Amino acid sequence: MSNRQWLLAARPETYPQPEHFQLVAGDRPALEPGKALVKTLFLGVAPVMLRYMRNETEFQAPLAIGDLMMGRGVAQVIASDCPELPVGSIVQARLGWQEYALIDTRQDPPPFLLAHHDLPYSHGLSSLGPSGFTALIGLREIGAVQPADHILVSGAAGGVGSQVSQIAKALGARKGVGIAGGPEKCRRLISAVGYAEALDYKQGNINTALDQLFSQGIDLYFDNVGGALLDEVLSRLRRRARIVICGAISEYLLPREAQHRFANLQNLGRQDARMEGFFVFDYGQHYPDYASEIADWIRAGQVSPVEDISRGIETLPLALSDLYTGSNVGVRMVHVADPDPMP
Amino acid sequence: MSNRQWLLAARPETYPQPEHFQLVAGDRPALEPGKALVKTLFLGVAPVMLRYMRNETEFQAPLAIGDLMMGRGVAQVIASDCPELPVGSIVQARLGWQEYALIDTRQDPPPFLLAHHDLPYSHGLSSLGPSGFTALIGLREIGAVQPADHILVSGAAGGVGSQVSQIAKALGARKGVGIAGGPEKCRRLISAVGYAEALDYKQGNINTALDQLFSQGIDLYFDNVGGALLDEVLSRLRRRARIVICGAISEYLLPREAQHRFANLQNLGRQDARMEGFFVFDYGQHYPDYASEIADWIRAGQVSPVEDISRGIETLPLALSDLYTGSNVGVRMVHVADPDPMP
Numbered sequence: 001m002s003n004r005q006w007l008l009a010a011r012p013e014t015y016p017q018p019e020h021f022q023l024v025a026g027d028r029p030a031l032e033p034g035k036a037l038v039k040t041l042f043l044g045v046a047p048v049m050l051r052y053m054r055n056e057t058e059f060q061a062p063l064a065i066g067d068l069m070m071g072r073g074v075a076q077v078i079a080s081d082c083p084e085l086p087v088g089s090i091v092q093a094r095l096g097w098q099e100y101a102l103i104d105t106r107q108d109p110p111p112f113l114l115a116h117h118d119l120p121y122s123h124g125l126s127s128l129g130p131s132g133f134t135a136l137i138g139l140r141e142i143g144a145v146q147p148a149d150h151i152l153v154s155g156a157a158g159g160v161g162s163q164v165s166q167i168a169k170a171l172g173a174r175k176g177v178g179i180a181g182g183p184e185k186c187r188r189l190i191s192a193v194g195y196a197e198a199l200d201y202k203q204g205n206i207n208t209a210l211d212q213l214f215s216q217g218i219d220l221y222f223d224n225v226g227g228a229l230l231d232e233v234l235s236r237l238r239r240r241a242r243i244v245i246c247g248a249i250s251e252y253l254l255p256r257e258a259q260h261r262f263a264n265l266q267n268l269g270r271q272d273a274r275m276e277g278f279f280v281f282d283y284g285q286h287y288p289d290y291a292s293e294i295a296d297w298i299r300a301g302q303v304s305p306v307e308d309i310s311r312g313i314e315t316l317p318l319a320l321s322d323l324y325t326g327s328n329v330g331v332r333m334v335h336v337a338d339p340d341p342m343p
Numbered sequence: 344m345s346n347r348q349w350l351l352a353a354r355p356e357t358y359p360q361p362e363h364f365q366l367v368a369g370d371r372p373a374l375e376p377g378k379a380l381v382k383t384l385f386l387g388v389a390p391v392m393l394r395y396m397r398n399e400t401e402f403q404a405p406l407a408i409g410d411l412m413m414g415r416g417v418a419q420v421i422a423s424d425c426p427e428l429p430v431g432s433i434v435q436a437r438l439g440w441q442e443y444a445l446i447d448t449r450q451d452p453p454p455f456l457l458a459h460h461d462l463p464y465s466h467g468l469s470s471l472g473p474s475g476f477t478a479l480i481g482l483r484e485i486g487a488v489q490p491a492d493h494i495l496v497s498g499a500a501g502g503v504g505s506q507v508s509q510i511a512k513a514l515g516a517r518k519g520v521g522i523a524g525g526p527e528k529c530r531r532l533i534s535a536v537g538y539a540e541a542l543d544y545k546q547g548n549i550n551t552a553l554d555q556l557f558s559q560g561i562d563l564y565f566d567n568v569g570g571a572l573l574d575e576v577l578s579r580l581r582r583r584a585r586i587v588i589c590g591a592i593s594e595y596l597l598p599r600e601a602q603h604r605f606a607n608l609q610n611l612g613r614q615d616a617r618m619e620g621f622f623v624f625d626y627g628q629h630y631p632d633y634a635s636e637i638a639d640w641i642r643a644g645q646v647s648p649v650e651d652i653s654r655g656i657e658t659l660p661l662a663l664s665d666l667y668t669g670s671n672v673g674v675r676m677v678h679v680a681d682p683d684p685m686p
Binding site: 226246261262270272274277 | 588618622
């Protein structure tokens with residue numbers, strides 16, 4: 001009845017690596033009043049976790065050395081004293097990096113039930129979870145995507161970025177141009193991830209490529225990267241362009257004094273353009289609707305989630321560091337266990 | 344039957360000065376089919392005119408040396424072959440800097456009729472014209488102003504800035520904190536312009552003052568200035584803050600290589616904040632509604648337009664240069680003539 005857990009062992013100075021974590025075997029928790037005991041099926045990783053590990057976010061409780069590493073996952077309720085989380089249901093929740101967790105509906109953000117059991121549970125960490133919802137919200141609610149938009153996506157091979165072009169197309173817009181690092185990733189952006197064109201930021205002059213592909217400018221930039229590339233985009237905005245700030249992974253790895261200083265920000269005003277950040281969990285009340293929309297697109301073949309899944313809870317630190325070393329395509333996650341058979 | 348006109352004589356390298364203009368006496372135009380002949384009553388000036396003079400805007404036809412200087416004003420229709428512009432009506436339109444103009448409804452943006460004849464016609468260049476509409480649109484449509492917002496306004500003594508705090512209050516929000524240059528302007532920001540507090544950017548350390556007045560951060564920044572001050576604001580955003588980009592006068596006067604480079608832009612993403620520019624003429628269909636709303640506030644004493652009016656068309660170049668030398672408070676305009684008595 002053990003419960004393996006990953007604890008925070010050290011705070012990373014650059015990117016997260018295995019030595020920043022410690023795997024321990026604790027006891028499986030007992031059910032408590034008002035709570036549900038869940039068995040972890042999948043655990044996700046996200047670039048923002050580096051900021052949790054460094055205590056850089058304002059919206060998360062501080063994470064101390066020796067604390068259970070925070071993270072969301074998909075889990076099966078195996079015992080419950082919580083009517084909203086019945087035994088056998090599949091939830092997406094803040095589980096922490098562990099095999100079993102006690103959860104309740106007072107968590108902020110609260111757990112949500114996966115409703116589309118005809119689709120793989122892993123999708124609860126990709127298209128049917130916050131990363132897919134982030135792509136949808138960013139494109140539609142923040143980016144006000146239009147059919148004729150010329151769309152550029154940075155971090156296009158990443159967890160969110162790998163969903164943006166497909167969802168843009170499902171929303172009636174064109175496929176996007178995706179930016180990623182390396183020829184193999186760029187090849188996959190087109191063959192598997194649904195991009196019309198791929199730009200390799202490690203190869204040649206990306207500005208020349210942007211000039212060619214966006215000769216009339218960029219209408220919608222879905223940004224996962226920040227930094228100098230964002231500045232280049234700011235200089236190429238069309239009138240009433242929209243920049244959706246989803247992430248700025250290039251900045252997370254740099255000390256403040258080394259971060260990019262933007263020369264073209266005032267072009268936002270000149271082009272009557274908009275730049276906006278958002279927090280997916282502010283849209284929690286809409287999750288069931290978003291999940292139904294995206295599930296229908298998956299069933300219709302319009303959206304094909306690209307998932308990069310390693311097996312075993314011991315692979316979690318590596319999964320996280322993969323996000324920073326740039327080696328994965330799609331939504332990176334870890335398969336922890338299969339669900340228990342239910343009566 | 345003469346028609347005095349100001350022509351562009353030279354392109355400014357820094358700010359517009361009298362030597363960049365030439366006053367000539369032409370002939371008063373004859374009425375043409377489909378057009379209206381109007382007599383200029385007031386002419387307005389705006390910081391963006393420097394960009395017209397330098398051909399830096401994309402939305403205006405190029406202005407050649409020797410061309411009539413562009414500009415909007417309030418005028419009386421004195422002869423008409425245009426049913427939408429009947430004789431005796433008062434219009435706000437692109438007149439150019441001249442005493443008489445031929446206008447028609449095919450101009451882009453088109454003329455609009457002043458509907459509230461119980462109020463001074465000069466208001467057609469302040470609260471009942473694009474500068475007042477800019478304050479309203481910026482606060483409400485772009486800034487989504489909320490009752491509890493802590494509001495900061497740069498260029499608070501200027502044509503648009505002098506209207507922002509009053510309109511914010513009329514919209515149910517708090518008065519703003521205004522930034523202007525010099526103790527006399529700051530005194531007037533509070534006594535006449537409707538600001539709760541005034542910050543003198545020429546005196547002391549504005550960052551310390553911002554720290555004190557916005558200890559919990561800034562919710563809404565109405566920016567007329569751009570540059571280093573905008574960067575300071577970016578570092579002080581509250582969650583879901585909004586930056587309304589109305590102008591960037593600090594940048595207009597600088598060559599590109601001297602323009603500010605922004606260190607704190609990524610904070611926009613961290614705070615799930617928004618930054619957006621807009622073009623008042625995109626909202627033309629709503630002008631009658633905006634004018635009615637603001638006219639009601641004026642009648643109720645909630646909005647008191649602050650107008651800085653010099654007399655005589657010969658004062659136009661000086662009126663424009665005043666915007667850049669920072670000597671005026673309120674909407675700067677020139678009174679050109681009184682209306683003809685109408686039968």
